[in-house]
Amino acid sequence: MDNLALWYRRFGEPESVLQPEAGPPGELMPGNLRVRMLFSPINASDLIPITGAYRHRTPLPAVAGYEGVGIVTQAPASFAHLSGCRVLPLRGQGTWQHVVDCPAEYAIPVPEHIDSHLAARAYINPLAAQMMLTRYSPQNKQVLLTAAGSDCALLLGQWALQAGAEAVYGIHRSPIHAERLAAAGIIPLAQHDTQAVRVVAARADVVYDATGGALAETILSVMPVQGTFVCYGLLSGQIFRQRQALPRVEWFHIRNYLDALNVEAWQDEFCHIWPKLCASQYSDVTVYPLAEWKAALNAYRQTGRCSKPVLSMDI
Structure with missing residues (x-):
């Protein structure tokens, strides 16, 4: 099955340079999980790199998106317990795509009681x-x-x-x-x-x-x-x-702080985040299919917006 992803191959305004591209997923690298994405939000931190503001550390081409939630479809033997589970596939590939590969040790397991719309926004x-x-x-x-x-x-x-x-x-x-x-x-x-x-x-x-x-x-x-x-x-x-x-x-x-976190400290940050996030007020979400990404970006830019645009990656 082809993977649909929002790529940018040059810097500029996201509406101009983002392009949906379909192709087969590459080979899964050792030590990585393969995750079928469910939801990924739109944040300022997703859009600013596309403009070229951080071009010195943004190699092209790239898939947009930094956070989201999905279901593990492939895992190395030492992480077989994550197969079929929801995770945040972080610190790997861009998340505005149907399939994301990420380092297994940095994937964040999502507690069962956490709604997927909330989990998708639990990182940035x-x-x-x-x-x-x-x-x-x-x-x-x-x-x-x-x-x-x-x-x-x-x-x-x-x-x-x-x-x-x-x-x-x-x-x-x-x-x-x-x-x-x-x-x-x-x-x-x-x-x-x-x-x-x-x-x-x-x-x-x-x-x-x-x-x-x-x-x-x-x-x-x-x-x-x-x-x-x-x-x-x-x-x-x-x-x-x-x-x-x-x-x-x-x-x-x-x-600037991520490299200083070892795997245990990284996972521990989210152990503290989950209970606080569940007990906090947070924006509602408005879900857009990935194919409607331009409408989602337009909604994100609306003044006075109280709802977070979230892309649905589920096929």
Whole structure:
């Protein structure tokens, strides 16, 4: 059976350079699992490499997608217990395809009680949120989030409160996000209300920023000098300038920490993620067949979106 995959052979806007291509799966390499994919979400981290932003470490051609869930169809003898089980086939091939091969030791088994739509989204945002909170503790601190309507920020806010944050404020662009943030215990701040943003930023001990640009500069201009500003994305597409030495600015990129995790530590991260993820508010999903990937990308780009577009790979 042919494998259908979304390939890109040059950099550019995803709608222009992604191409569905069908062909037989290659030979399964020793030590790898073969996984029949079920679902794979669309994240900013999937789209940005396609544009060429990270071309120095994105070899072409490539299949798009970094996370998802599927069922093991082939496994080496030492991992035969995973045959027929759901796993997250991570740190291998791109996941926007029907069949994914991945290193068996890095595949994450999915607990039986976890819904597949949730499991498909258990890597990029949950792991980033968990790692940031571990490295930049929110305990007994005033926390400020930007891009608070995003899945990662929503988890950051909830888990920061669980970790002992005094209060968590979330800056959002669309009013539709305010109610959801408040329900999660996060105090909503409209991004256009510059004065309110400045007041909260002036007492923020730690900021988790995914926006960059002018908003980051505004926050940095009034933050306490003893605070910590953690940048983990530039959704605005704009860099920012720090005009003074303090507060301290930290850059968080999940890829910088993966190589330091041995197999046991890697698997342990997800042992902590599963119970927290099940107990958290997270976006609903809207499922699109792989053939409708352009419609899924269009939905992803909608302002005020509260549902995560997920590609269905099931044939």
